[in-house]
Amino acid sequence: MKNSRTKKLTTVGMLCALAYIAVAVGRIPVVLFLKYDPKDVVIVIGGLIFGPLTSLAMAVIVSVVEMVTISSTGVWGCMMNMISSCSFACTAAFFYKRRHTRSGAVAALACGVACQIAVMMLWNWLAAPVYMGYPREAVEALLLTAFLPFNLLKGGLNAGITFLIYKPVVTTLRRLHLVER
Template sequence: MSAFTTSSQPTPRSRIDTRTIACTGMLCAVAYVVMYFSKTIFATMAVAGFLKFDLKDVVIAIGGFLFGPLNVLCVSLVVSLIEMVTVSTTGPWGLLMNVISTCSFLCPAAYLYKRNRTFKWAILGLVIGGVLMAGTMMLWNYLVTPIYQGMPRAAIADMLLPVFLPFNLTKGLMNGSLTMLLYKPVVVALRKAGLAPQSQSAAGAKTNTLAVSLVALFLAVTAVFLGLVLAKVI
């Protein structure tokens, strides 16, 4: 059975709402914990002294693939708000940048996957979303980063291509590859807990899970090494 091919059975609306709300709340909590620990782990990999990698988009991507792009927006807003009032030093500007980054990356991916629930479209959505996020963040970094970093806009403009673009592409690769790697086991666990819709996929729609996992693991390791290079650790 394909990890990225799902079709839920007809379920009473109240049950769908309750299940979706419960799962969304859990995703918010897990995404915050992942953000906190990944930023701590990657603290030594800060690019240009203030750009930090975090992996919360992996959790948000899983929610988006399960419940659609609106779930991406909701979880992103909640987690970014909690991050702002707990650990962030960038205030509302940091919240804005977090939401724009996550939504430009994962809303297109979740939308494309919702239209065609196959592994190919999941990968295509993540690739398109990663490219859109990298391009979108170049504009918003140019507009907003000088405000909360206290840097001249000309200095930020000089960093767009050599710093911001590769940072965001690497971040997208890191989160996208880990989403590929973790989606199936996480969704299986959620289904067993009754928090995610059950699959009705045909048996013939199987994906070579081992091959997908190996490719995803290779891409994740590649992304980590790219991050270390960008941070001038290696």
């Protein structure tokens, strides 16, 4: 039992490190101040393997480490990163846990993308005026022209990449005896 917990903790720690590396080297400016990074791919893989609470823990850990090391967005950016990552990864992991099939994975990832888009549209509307110092009217004008397309792109890329690499990643982790069958 102890060996299993140690393996899980080590594997989750390794996945957190990979997610952080994805932020540090994979950040791509998209529109305005919005940047895409593939960290959510790693976070959702952790959740698909170990469950939604693991996604939650990974999102918090990676966002906080990002905030104190390489981010210039401070506490607001950290909070927005956590909310975005959790809404996608925890939702996908929750639904995948109920239907562990290829079609279940597609449905779970689609639910994760839909949840992330809805949640981030609301949070951008609520937080951007405070966080960015923009008037609410300016933020409302950006919702459909910047935030929605960005979140569609981000969610679609994260879901697509996850779908393509999940099985090979899990197979490798199983071969290394880091996750159970």
